[in-house]
Amino acid sequence: MPDALILVLVVAASYLAARVAFEWLARRFVIVSGAEYLLLGILLGPQLSGILSRDTVESFAPIATLSLGWIGALIGARLVLPRLVRTPAVLYRVALVESLLTVAFVGALLAAALWLGFEVTRGEAIIAATALGAVAVASATAGVAVVARQLGRRSPVVRQLEVSTAANAVVAVVTSGILLTIVHRPPPMAVRPLTPTEWAVITIAIGVVGGALFHLFLGEEHKVDRLFVSLGGAIILVSGAATYLRLSPLLAAVCFGAVLVNTTRNRAEIVAALERVERPLYFALLVLAGAAWRPSVRDWSLVLLLFLLTRVAAKIGAARLAARWNGMLPTLGSDWGRGLLGQGGLALAVALTYLYQENVPLPNLVFTAAVASVLLTDVMSARLVRSLLHVDFVTPARDAEG
Amino acid sequence: MRRLVVLALLFGAMQLVLPLGAGAHGSQWLLTFGFLILAAYSVGELAVLVRLPKITGYLAAGVLFGPSVFNTVTTDAIGELRPVSSLAIALIAYLAGAELRWNEVRQRGATIAKILTAELTLGFIALSAVLVALGDRLPFLQDTSGASRLAFAVLFGAIAVVHSPAVVMALLSETRAGGPVARTTLGVVLVSDVVVVVLFSTVLAVARAVVPPTGANVAGLSLGVIVWELAGAVLVGALLGAAVAVYLRFVKHELVLFAIVVAFFGMVIAQLAHVETLLALLTAGFVTENVSRHEDGEAIRHAMERSAAPVFVVFFALAGAEMGLAQVAAVWPFLVPIILVRTGALWMGTRVGVRWAGAPRDTRRVWMGLVPQAGVAIGLAAAISQAYPVRGGQMRTLFLAVVAINQLIGPILFRFALNRSGEIAGGAGEATPVQPRPAIR
Numbered sequence: 001m002p003d004a005l006i007l008v009l010v011v012a013a014s015y016l017a018a019r020v021a022f023e024w025l026a027r028r029f030v031i032v033s034g035a036e037y038l039l040l041g042i043l044l045g046p047q048l049s050g051i052l053s054r055d056t057v058e059s060f061a062p063i064a065t066l067s068l069g070w071i072g073a074l075i076g077a078r079l080v081l082p083r084l085v086r087t088p089a090v091l092y093r094v095a096l097v098e099s100l101l102t103v104a105f106v107g108a109l110l111a112a113a114l115w116l117g118f119e120v121t122r123g124e125a126i127i128a129a130t131a132l133g134a135v136a137v138a139s140a141t142a143g144v145a146v147v148a149r150q151l152g153r154r155s156p157v158v159r160q161l162e163v164s165t166a167a168n169a170v171v172a173v174v175t176s177g178i179l180l181t182i183v184h185r186p187p188p189m190a191v192r193p194l195t196p197t198e199w200a201v202i203t204i205a206i207g208v209v210g211g212a213l214f215h216l217f218l219g220e221e222h223k224v225d226r227l228f229v230s231l232g233g234a235i236i237l238v239s240g241a242a243t244y245l246r247l248s249p250l251l252a253a254v255c256f257g258a259v260l261v262n263t264t265r266n267r268a269e270i271v272a273a274l275e276r277v278e279r280p281l282y283f284a285l286l287v288l289a290g291a292a293w294r295p296s297v298r299d300w301s302l303v304l305l306l307f308l309l310t311r312v313a314a315k316i317g318a319a320r321l322a323a324r325w326n327g328m329l330p331t332l333g334s335d336w337g338r339g340l341l342g343q344g345g346l347a348l349a350v351a352l353t354y355l356y357q358e359n360v361p362l363p364n365l366v367f368t369a370a371v372a373s374v375l376l377t378d379v380m381s382a383r384l385v386r387s388l389l390h391v392d393f394v395t396p397a398r399d400a401e402g
Numbered sequence: 403m404r405r406l407v408v409l410a411l412l413f414g415a416m417q418l419v420l421p422l423g424a425g426a427h428g429s430q431w432l433l434t435f436g437f438l439i440l441a442a443y444s445v446g447e448l449a450v451l452v453r454l455p456k457i458t459g460y461l462a463a464g465v466l467f468g469p470s471v472f473n474t475v476t477t478d479a480i481g482e483l484r485p486v487s488s489l490a491i492a493l494i495a496y497l498a499g500a501e502l503r504w505n506e507v508r509q510r511g512a513t514i515a516k517i518l519t520a521e522l523t524l525g526f527i528a529l530s531a532v533l534v535a536l537g538d539r540l541p542f543l544q545d546t547s548g549a550s551r552l553a554f555a556v557l558f559g560a561i562a563v564v565h566s567p568a569v570v571m572a573l574l575s576e577t578r579a580g581g582p583v584a585r586t587t588l589g590v591v592l593v594s595d596v597v598v599v600v601l602f603s604t605v606l607a608v609a610r611a612v613v614p615p616t617g618a619n620v621a622g623l624s625l626g627v628i629v630w631e632l633a634g635a636v637l638v639g640a641l642l643g644a645a646v647a648v649y650l651r652f653v654k655h656e657l658v659l660f661a662i663v664v665a666f667f668g669m670v671i672a673q674l675a676h677v678e679t680l681l682a683l684l685t686a687g688f689v690t691e692n693v694s695r696h697e698d699g700e701a702i703r704h705a706m707e708r709s710a711a712p713v714f715v716v717f718f719a720l721a722g723a724e725m726g727l728a729q730v731a732a733v734w735p736f737l738v739p740i741i742l743v744r745t746g747a748l749w750m751g752t753r754v755g756v757r758w759a760g761a762p763r764d765t766r767r768v769w770m771g772l773v774p775q776a777g778v779a780i781g782l783a784a785a786i787s788q789a790y791p792v793r794g795g796q797m798r799t800l801f802l803a804v805v806a807i808n809q810l811i812g813p814i815l816f817r818f819a820l821n822r823s824g825e826i827a828g829g830a831g832e833a834t835p836v837q838p839r840p841a842i843r
Contacts, residue, residue, distance in 0.1 A: 062432045187422045202422075209415060217408050217440060229711045230443060237436025241419050243429035280659045 035378035037283050038348070038371060041290020057291045061356070062240075064292070065249055067285035068349050069239025072250040074274055075169045075346075076207075076257020080267065091160055094322045095167035098337070099137050101318035102168075103175055106310050107133030113306055114362075118298075124361035127183055131354045131366045134175040135373070136311040139168045140344035143381030147389070156331050157388055161339045164319075169346055170254070176350045177203055177251030184246060185359050203247045207255025210238040214256075215263060227266075227273040248353050282345050289348045292355065293371050296364040307369045308376065315340050339388050342381020343373045405444045412441050413467070416474050434479040435486070439712050441467055442719035455813040457572050457718050462810075464722020475723045483720055488679075489662075490717030492669040493710040494568045495680045497575075498592050499639075499687025500703045506585065514589035516759040517768060521590075521751030522563050522597060528747040530559030532739055540736060542796035553609040558797055560605040561782040562744060562804065564598045565591040566812065567680075569774035572714055573816055575707060581825035582762055587771030587816070594772075595680055596632065602782050603628045606789065615789050627676075634677035639685025642668050646690045650698035657705030665706070721776050725806040733803045740804055748772045770819035774812025775805045 044051045111129035114120045120128070144161045151158060181200045186193035194202075214234040238256045239249035257274075261267050319337025323329045351370030355363045377384075416437055423429070442463035449459030467474040533555035538544050543551055570591045574584055646664055668686055672679040691699040730737070752769035755761075783801045787794035820826050 062429070062435075065429060065432055209411075213408060213411055213415075213440075216404055216411070217444065228708070229715065230440065232712050233436050233439030233443065233715075235436070236432050237440060240429050240432030240434075240436050241415075241423075244419060244423035244433050246423065276658065 035286075035344075035375050037286035038290040038374055038378075041287040042293055042371070043290075044287070045291035045293060047294055052291050057288065060288055063281075063284055064288045064352060065239050065243045065356075066236055067281040067288075068249045068353060069235045069242075069253040070274070070278065070281045071285070071345060071349050072173065072239070072253025073235050073257035073260075074278060075166075075173065075250075076254040076259075077261045077271055077274055078166055079170070079254075079258040079261070081262050087163060090326050090328060091163040092167065094160060094319075094326050094328055094332075095164040096171070097322035097325060098164060098315075098318045098340070099167050099171035101321060102137045102311075102314045103130075103133040103171060105314040105318065106136040106307070109310050110303070110307060113303065118300075118303065120361065127179065127360060128362040128366060130179050131176060131351070131360070132307055132369055134172045134179065134354075135347050135351050135366060135370045136307070136314065137168050137175070138172040138343060138347040138350055139165045139315075139340040140342035140346075140378060140381040141165045141169070142344055142378075143342045143383075143385045144339065146382040147385040150386075151389070155389060157333070157336055157339065158385070160328070160332055160336065161385060164340055168340065172346060172350050173248070173250045173254050176353055177248035180246070180248045180353070180357060183357065183360055187245075199245075199247060202245065203242060203251050204255050206238055206241050206245075206247070206252040207257075208259050210234055210241075210252070210256040211259025211263065214260060227269055228276060231270065231273050243356070246357060250349055250353055285345060285349065285352070289352050289367075289371070292352065293367060294364055295368065296362070300362075300365045300368070303365060304369055304372055308373060311373065312341060333388065336388055339385040341384050342377045343370070344378050344381065347374055405448050408444050409441060412437060412444070413472070413474065420474075430479055431482045434475055435483060435716060438463070438467070438475060438483075438716045438719045442715045442722075446715070455573055455817045456576050457569060457813045458810065460715055460718035461722035461725075461813075464719040465725055465727065466722075467719075468723025468725070470723075470725065470727035475719075480720060480723055483716065486713060486716050487720055488669055489665060490710070490713045491568065492665040492679060492683050493661075493706060493713060494571050495683035496665055496668065496687040497703065497706055497710065498567050498571050498588065499643075499684035499689075500691040500699065500706070501571075501574075501588060502592070502688050502691065504692050507589075510586060510589055513586060513756075513759040513761045513765070514593060517586065517752055517755030517761070517765075518590050518594055518597065520755035520758060521748055521769070521772065522594060522601075524751035524754070525563040525744060525747040526559045526601070528559075528743050529562045529740070530555045532743045533558050536736060536739065540796075540800070542793040542800075550613045553612040554793060554797065556605055557609050557786055558801065560598070560602045561779060561786065561801060562740070563594075563601075564775055564779040564782065565594050565772045566774040566776040566779070566809070567591045567595060568717070568776055569809070569813055570771055570816065572718070573771075573813055573820070575714075577817065577820055577826045579820045579825040581820075581823055582765050583767050583771070583819055583823040584825050586761070586765050587768045587819075590768060590772065592684060596678070598782075599678060599681075600628060600632065602785075603631075606785070610789065613790075631676065631678045632681060634675055635672065635679075635681035636685050638671055638675055638677050639668070639682040640689050642671070642682070643686040643689025644693060646686065646702065647693040647698070650690070650694050650702055654698065654701065657701055658709045661702060661706035661709045664702075665710075721809060724780075724802075725809070726802065729799050730803040730806055733800050736800060737803055737807060740800075741807055744804075744808075745769075745773060764823045767819040767823055770815035771812075773808055773815050775808045779805055 043049055045057065046052065046054045107126075107129045109129075110132050111125045114129060115122050115125035118125075141162075144158065144165055148158050148162065178196075178200060181196040181203060184194070184196065184199050211234075214230065217230055217234070234256070235253060238252050242249040242252035260270060264270060316335060316337040319332075319340060320329070320334050323332045323334075323336065347370045351367045354360060355367045357363065416433075419433070442460040445463035445466070446456035446459035449456055449462065464475070466472060468480070469475070469477050530552075533540065533543065534551060536543070537551070543554060546554060567588075570588055574580070574588060642664070649660065664686070665683065668683045669679055672682040690702060694702075748769040752772070753766055756763075756766050756768070780802065783798040783805075787798040790797075817826070
């Protein structure tokens with residue numbers, strides 16, 4: 001119990017401290033808060049200080065799963081069809097080409113490297129590399145949001161980055177979700193083993209049925225408090241069901257969120273209820289992810305380095321190619337992919353989902369890669385976006401000075 | 403109809419999912435938690451349609467989906483969700499304390515003390531007497547005589563008088579009732595928890611002297627331990643409440659998260675310090691409310707009510723799931739006299755207390771709010787079965803059956819009392835306050 005107490009106190013205290021400092025840091029130094037929680041988790045976890053034992057971290061797994069579900073539901077809630085159809089198609093083309101190229105490039109290169117250089121079977125190399133590809137494609141949205149807020153007006157690059165980070169999120173979640181259906185071990189009670197397609201249908205069905213059930217459950221409820229209770233119950237149920245079946249809670253929750261916001265009249269209230277606990281859960285996920293980290297038994301530092309370099313190359317190269325193929329290079333510039341280099345909670349969420357599976361190859365390597373990438377890029381994600389725009393931001397302090 | 407469809411779909415989905423999975427990484431915990439929130443919430447809404455309290459619906463959902471009927475919520479899952487119940491009790495205690503203003507304690511304290519004294523004394527004596535009268539017919543009193551029979555009967559009487567602040571708080575929160583019946587009932591149940599803990603500890607110490615336990619957990623409860631449990635709880639609670647007040651004064655951010663942390667922190671600290679959790683959190687709520695500025699106290703109370711909502715739903719559903727219908731069926735011949743005697747003692751004791759205090763006539767209905775039992779009662783019964791594994795275990799079975807019945811009829815009775823007293827204006831489900839809460843302070 002004292003372990004749990006320490007964890008709760010640390011998360012709460014650091015969250016509240018960050019809550020106070022967050023806006024100021026973002027405004028004054030264009031720094032996004034997040035990676036420090038991950039670092040905190042690693043420091044407190046069994047690998048370093050041991051303040052949080054492995055059992056304690058394990059006992060908090062439901063909270064991490066709930067956070068995964070919540071993150072997924074928020075991603076899904078951004079897929080509002082009327083808003084999506086108003087966005088020019090070229091932005092989607094650029095975003096999707098960039099996302100798919102990144103997954104393919106990182107996945108292929110790391111599969112080859114793992115298979116040829118690290119005595120891993122071909123199947124294991126492909127599975128682990130695909131998971132790394134899914135991690136690599138995810139980009140932090142917080143940096144783009146901070147810059148967009150500071151800019152106060154729409155820039156084509158920022159608009160593209162917003163669409164691209166959303167597409168990156170969907171591609172990352174779908175790739176990792178499908179991967180889990182492929183490596184799924186048949187349940188002991190099943191009459192016959194289910195095929196990956198059937199597991200994929202089940203994953204999506206959990207989200208869709210959850211969304212439909214929620215509708216039936218609430219009708220046209222507008223009170224945020226009641227929405228919050230039932231929304232919490234629905235997300236817990238959806239992410240719990242997916243995890244219980246060893247499927248991706250992220251993918252199921254994305255489907256849930258998408259169904260929800262596209263079939264309801266009280267979209268604003270639902271999003272408000274979702275956002276109410278987004279940040280505490282996000283920070284809890286970061287701390288728990290940090291505490292769950294454990295190094296591999298083998299030295300994978302070369303693979304990690306390769307992952308980080310490949311990702312940077314893939315993001316910048318794929319973004320440039322995608323822009324060129326769609327005639328957007330003059331508008332976006334050749335280096336607009338730099339704005340997608342920052343990684344945050346989603347990359348960790350994808351890696352954590354993989355880590356929680358029992359029969360997947362190299363889970364610690366995939367997770368360590370995500371942790372390293374987030375630690376290196378999250379804090380700087382807003383600055384990376386800003387560097388693309390060549391805009392001199394006026395800070396409030398300078399503003400006050402006139 | 404819509405609610406029934408939701409329930410059928412939920413139940414069907416669980417039946418499909420459960421055989422296909424394996425509960426890794428606490429996923430069954432989550433699955434059950436989510437299912438209980440939605441299922442119990444739906445049954446709660448159905449209960450409102452038939453003019454019953456939501457809590458009764460939550461409890462009924464627990465019974466229906468628990469091990470006794472459909473077993474969707476298994477015994478293992480109930481065990482895994484026990485921390486939710488502990489958190490709920492902490493939240494309830496804090497909220498209850500935050501409902502009390504010093505002015506009100508001074509104004510209503512004498513009335514509460516007199517009603518409590520009368521109903522507890524009468525209940526304790528009557529329940530102990532009925533146990534002695536049932537004698538050999540009760541499994542745990544067979545082959546006992548004289549002092550040992552009296553000791554076990556008195557032990558049962560000491561736990562059977564307990565009430566349920568959780569049910570009272572939840573119903574007041576649901577109905578927004580705030581008149582004399584509501585406030586007096588709340589005061590009585592809150593103070594009674596402290597008194598019953600002291601009474602129980604004393605009686606258990608005496609029982610141990612009369613019938614020494616063999617081969618069981620025989621750790622004694624000294625006077626010093628009891629004093630520390632209570633005084634320490636007040637001290638811990640006061641410190642926590644003061645810290646919360648400081649936070650509200652200078653930070654006042656993210657109150658929903660903060661509320662959960664306060665309840666969790668208070669609960670763990672109380673356990674670490676070996677003090678009475680309920681009293682510690684109650685004191686914390688009381689200190690915060692009375693030390694903070696009015697708007698700060700209001701803000702933290704609302705935040706806690708909001709964050710507590712899903713926890714309460716699951717808490718009561720779990721309480722329902724833990725009710726063993728088989729146990730109730732096995733001991734039903736003894737239930738009728740015990741429940742009748744307890745209810746009669748509450749009715750009579752409250753009337754005597756109200757007359758003694760010269761309280762308004764309406765407050766005679768307070769007895770109906772004293773019928774429900776949960777939480778502390780179950781904990782005390784567990785303490786007896788720890789001290790006397792065989793007889794205590796049998797006594798626990800009977801007591802849990804009594805609690806199950808009281809838990810089901812109690813909320814209905816209390817809601818009836820509030821309605822009859824005109825403290826719920828809008829009727830079932832659409833209750834509006836006769837007077838806003840601050841007016842009672």
